[in-house]
Amino acid sequence: MSLAVETPPKNYELLPKDSCDGAVEGDLLEVSMGPQHPSTHGVFRMNVVLDGERVVKLKPVFGYLHRNHEKIAENTSYLGSMPYTDRLDYFCSLTNNWAYAMAVEKLAGLQPPERAEYIRVITAELTRLQNHTCLVGFLMQDMGASGTPLMYAFREREKILDLFESLTGARMMCNYMRFGGCRCDLPPGWIEGARQVADEYPRFLDEFERLLSENEILLARTQGVGVLPRELAVNSSVTGPMLRASGVNYDIRKVDKYGIYDRFSFRVPLGEQGDTFDRYMIRLLEMRESLKILRAALDDIPPGPIMDPKVKIRGFRPKPGEAYGRIEAPKGELGFYLISDGSPNPYRYRVRPPSLINLTILEDMCLGHIVADVVVILGSVDIVLGEVDR
Amino acid sequence: MENLDQIKSRIESAVSGARIEIVRNDSPSAQHSLLVDNDHAVAIAGFLRGDPQLQFDYCSNVTGVDWPDAETSEKVKVKKVVDGVEKEVEEVKKTIRPGFLEAVYHLYSMELKHGPVILRLRTENRTDKNHLPSLTPIWRGAEFQEREIFDLFGIIFGGHPDLRRILMWDEYKDHPMRKDYVEPDDYEYEPTPHDEVLEKTKRHHPEGATT
Numbered sequence: 001m002s003l004a005v006e007t008p009p010k011n012y013e014l015l016p017k018d019s020c021d022g023a024v025e026g027d028l029l030e031v032s033m034g035p036q037h038p039s040t041h042g043v044f045r046m047n048v049v050l051d052g053e054r055v056v057k058l059k060p061v062f063g064y065l066h067r068n069h070e071k072i073a074e075n076t077s078y079l080g081s082m083p084y085t086d087r088l089d090y091f092c093s094l095t096n097n098w099a100y101a102m103a104v105e106k107l108a109g110l111q112p113p114e115r116a117e118y119i120r121v122i123t124a125e126l127t128r129l130q131n132h133t134c135l136v137g138f139l140m141q142d143m144g145a146s147g148t149p150l151m152y153a154f155r156e157r158e159k160i161l162d163l164f165e166s167l168t169g170a171r172m173m174c175n176y177m178r179f180g181g182c183r184c185d186l187p188p189g190w191i192e193g194a195r196q197v198a199d200e201y202p203r204f205l206d207e208f209e210r211l212l213s214e215n216e217i218l219l220a221r222t223q224g225v226g227v228l229p230r231e232l233a234v235n236s237s238v239t240g241p242m243l244r245a246s247g248v249n250y251d252i253r254k255v256d257k258y259g260i261y262d263r264f265s266f267r268v269p270l271g272e273q274g275d276t277f278d279r280y281m282i283r284l285l286e287m288r289e290s291l292k293i294l295r296a297a298l299d300d301i302p303p304g305p306i307m308d309p310k311v312k313i314r315g316f317r318p319k320p321g322e323a324y325g326r327i328e329a330p331k332g333e334l335g336f337y338l339i340s341d342g343s344p345n346p347y348r349y350r351v352r353p354p355s356l357i358n359l360t361i362l363e364d365m366c367l368g369h370i371v372a373d374v375v376v377i378l379g380s381v382d383i384v385l386g387e388v389d390r
Numbered sequence: 391m392e393n394l395d396q397i398k399s400r401i402e403s404a405v406s407g408a409r410i411e412i413v414r415n416d417s418p419s420a421q422h423s424l425l426v427d428n429d430h431a432v433a434i435a436g437f438l439r440g441d442p443q444l445q446f447d448y449c450s451n452v453t454g455v456d457w458p459d460a461e462t463s464e465k466v467k468v469k470k471v472v473d474g475v476e477k478e479v480e481e482v483k484k485t486i487r488p489g490f491l492e493a494v495y496h497l498y499s500m501e502l503k504h505g506p507v508i509l510r511l512r513t514e515n516r517t518d519k520n521h522l523p524s525l526t527p528i529w530r531g532a533e534f535q536e537r538e539i540f541d542l543f544g545i546i547f548g549g550h551p552d553l554r555r556i557l558m559w560d561e562y563k564d565h566p567m568r569k570d571y572v573e574p575d576d577y578e579y580e581p582t583p584h585d586e587v588l589e590k591t592k593r594h595h596p597e598g599a600t601t
Contacts (some may be wrong), residue, residue: 063558066557070542107419108418109418117417235530235531236533237530248500250500250503319415324508326450337496356534361530384591
């Protein structure tokens with residue numbers, strides 16, 4: 001076996017101030033960005049060491065929103081954790097629900113009915129649309145385009161949140177899916193409403209792209225900034241749009257074909273450079289592919305039950321064993337790892353948070369850039385602190 | 391993808407001295423795992439990543455599991471002399487499985503798009519021999535997740551480049567995800583004078599109750 005084991009770069013120790021080549025003593029400045037900084041998307045902190053305005057070292061600091069979600073889930077029933085998964089990535093509660101439901105379904109060997117699978121795909125793609133739209137809005141806000149792009153994004157997001165509200169009763173904390181199906185059926189007129197949103201969305205995307213994509217400031221601030229090489233992305237377990245922006249063709253909807261994703265034809269957009277502009281563009285392209293899936297699913301959705309009637313979701317006791325279920329959430333691979341010992345509570349409950357793991361390479365992307373670029377690079381990673389800190 | 395038995399035998403022929411055991415999983419997910427010995431774990435991980443037919447270049451999920459001492463009891467029939475007569479008496483035989491901490495790695499291949507293969511590493515016990523080799527040199531994606539295991543379970547990963555607490559603060563003493571974890575009476579350095587906090591403190595330290 002001849003495999004050269006790569007060691008991670010050795011930039012973990014803070015350099016003594018006088019050992020920096022050619023630098024005058026006292027030249028390096030240590031700045032703590034966050035946790036109250038508005039550009040860190042929540043209570044996230046970065047300890048940045050600066051040489052002038054260049055970043056020499058960057059250490060992320062987590063835990064300000066830590067409430068030990070996993071321990072709480074181990075002390076409650078399987079069903080009891082479902083509403084709490086909404087609070088992980090509070091932008092995408094429906095995909096969180098799906099990932100958890102899928103892990104439990106793998107653990108207990110359940111198969112949701114056909115109609116429920118369609119509803120899951122529809123709601124997941126709507127979630128992806130509003131997540132990516134907002135992300136672009138936030139990214140522009142970080143870049144200094146105050147207000148307009150974010151408000152345009154929020155205007156479209158409202159329409160999707162209204163759909164969620166009429167379906168689940170809640171705009172963000174949906175608590176909608178159950179192991180073995182979904183909680184309630186679509187209300188009358190919902191499909192037409194969703195179809196209208198899907199039909200009007202491309203016009204908004206065109207407008208958004210005309211407004212932003214060729215903007216000189218956006219190009220100057222994003223192209224060649226925060227390049228993530230392909231090998232590093234794979235080795236660091238980066239997933240989701242960030243990985244595909246680096247040119248790796250890995251979409252779990254295509255790889256695992258979970259649910260009914262093998263019935264839809266859609267393409268996986270890939271980036272070439274792996275810079276911030278690619279990460280921005282991938283999201284816009286992915287939204288168009290999501291719309292394709294959404295329209296096909298809305299056309300094909302069959303009538304029928306939405307819940308497997310044999311599943312006892314209250315007093316649910318799966319047989320001893322373990323399962324890992326994962327889906328392609330808007331931010332990356334969201335996985336749930338469950339161990340059952342036959343009791344009503346999971347023995348071990350683990351969330352694989354894509355936001356946290358995508359931050360592994362934050363330092364590598366930021367080194368050598370100026371502080372203002374750090375804000376933009378972090379914005380393009382797409383983190384939600386509810387999921388990073390759990 | 392090759393099945394788990396083939397992978398096991400190929401690892402054993404490639405990494406000399408490796409001891410591997412297949413841990414069965416009876417649930418419908420049927421995700422069986424490989425229990426790997428700690429001395430060869432890094433070499434095995436390197437083989438799994440580098441082998442052209444496997445190419446597990448993507449370490450998706452790393453997590454810890456706490457298994458405290460478990461008592462299993464089974465009924466055994468023993469022959470005994472009772473009142474001068476030999477009788478068959480049922481006795482409960484208790485065996486104690488010593489506790490350990492476990493690290494679980496879920497591996498996938500982005501190149502060949504298969505997986506998962508699940509690796510398990512076990513510590514000798516839960517108190518002083520809680521060391522495991524770190525697989526971060528092979529997959530950097532394990533860096534934050536191993537730090538999280540160190541923080542919440544107390545497994546010490548040898549060879550990890552930056553093993554610090556990640557979610558709890560640095561001064562924190564205990565490991566919250568362990569099954570026998572007791573929540574501190576008060577998160578302040580000194581108990582704040584609230585009745586319920588003082589009550590809890592008295593329960594845990596009856597002799598030295600502070601004001």
